[in-house]
Amino acid sequence: SQKIEQNSEALNIQEGKTATLTCNYTNYSPAYLQWYRQDPGRGPVFLLLIRENEKEKRKERLKVTFDTTLKQSLFHITASQPADSATYLCALDSAAGGSYIPTFGRGTSLIVHP
Amino acid sequence: KAGVTQTPRYLIKTRGQQVTLSCSPISGHRSVSWYQQTPGQGLQFLFEYFSETQRNKGNFPGRFSGRQFSNSRSEMNVSTLELGDSALYLCASSAVFDRGATEAFFGQGTRLTVV
Numbered sequence: 600s601q602k603i604e605q606n607s608e609a610l611n612i613q614e615g616k617t618a619t620l621t622c623n624y625t626n627y628s629p630a631y632l633q634w635y636r637q638d639p640g641r642g643p644v645f646l647l648l649i650r651e652n653e654k655e656k657r658k659e660r661l662k663v664t665f666d667t668t669l670k671q672s673l674f675h676i677t678a679s680q681p682a683d684s685a686t687y688l689c690a691l692d693s694a695a696g697g698s699y700i701p702t703f704g705r706g707t708s709l710i711v712h713p
Numbered sequence: 714k715a716g717v718t719q720t721p722r723y724l725i726k727t728r729g730q731q732v733t734l735s736c737s738p739i740s741g742h743r744s745v746s747w748y749q750q751t752p753g754q755g756l757q758f759l760f761e762y763f764s765e766t767q768r769n770k771g772n773f774p775g776r777f778s779g780r781q782f783s784n785s786r787s788e789m790n791v792s793t794l795e796l797g798d799s800a801l802y803l804c805a806s807s808a809v810f811d812r813g814a815t816e817a818f819f820g821q822g823t824r825l826t827v828v
Binding site for chain 1: 755815
C-alpha cells in the first residue's frame with residue numbers, strides 16, 4: 600500500500616543550527632513533492648515544491664532535496680530561529696482524475712530552542 | 714488578494730445532526746479541495762471540485778458530500794454526525810501551474826466538535 604512517512608517524534612534543536620526533516624515514501628511515483636508548514640489551529644502554508652527530475656531546490660533559508668531512487672526527501676532549515684517552530688508536512692502529488700491531488704504525510708513537529 | 718475563507722471557525726454539534734461548512738476560494742481559483750485533519754490520521758483528502766464538478770474523491774463514507782457553485786465557492790455537508798467526525802476541516806484552493814503542479818492555499822479551517 601502507499602505510505603508517506605515522516606518522523607512522528609518532535610525534532611528539538613538549538614537556535615542557529617540546521618534542522619533536517621525527512622519524508623520517506625513507498626509505492627508512489629510522484630511527479631512533485633511539496634513541503635508545507637502548519638502552526639497550531641491553522642491551515643498548512645505552502646513552502647516549496649520540487650519536481651521528480653530535480654535534485655535540489657532552495658528558497659532563502661530553506662533547502663529541499665528529492666531522491667527518487669531512495670524515495671526520500673530531506674527538508675533543511677539553516678540558521679534556525681524559534682519562529683521556525685511548527686509542524687512541517689510533506690505532500691506528494693499523484694495524478695488522479697485529470698488533476699494532481701497532494702497526499703500529505705502526518706508531519707514532523709520542529710521545536711527551536713532559544 | 715484575499716485568502717481562502719472558511720466559515721464558521723468553530724462548531725459544536727450533537728451526534729445524528731448534520732452540518733454544512735462553507736469555503737470561499739481565492740479569486741480566480743477554480744479548484745477547491747476539502748481535507749479532514751485529526752491527530753490520529755493526519756490530513757485526509759475528502760474531495761476536489763473543479764468548475765462545479767466533483768473531480769476527485771477520497772475514501773470517506775457517503776455521509777460526506779460537497780458541492781461547488783458557479784462563483785467557485787464550495788460547501789461541504791456531513792449528515793448523521795458521529796463522534797469520530799470531530800476534526801479540523803480544511804478547504805484549499807489551488808492554482809494550477811507548470812504541467813499540472815498545484816500549490817494549495819489553505820483556509821484557517823473549521824473546528825467541528827461532535828458531542
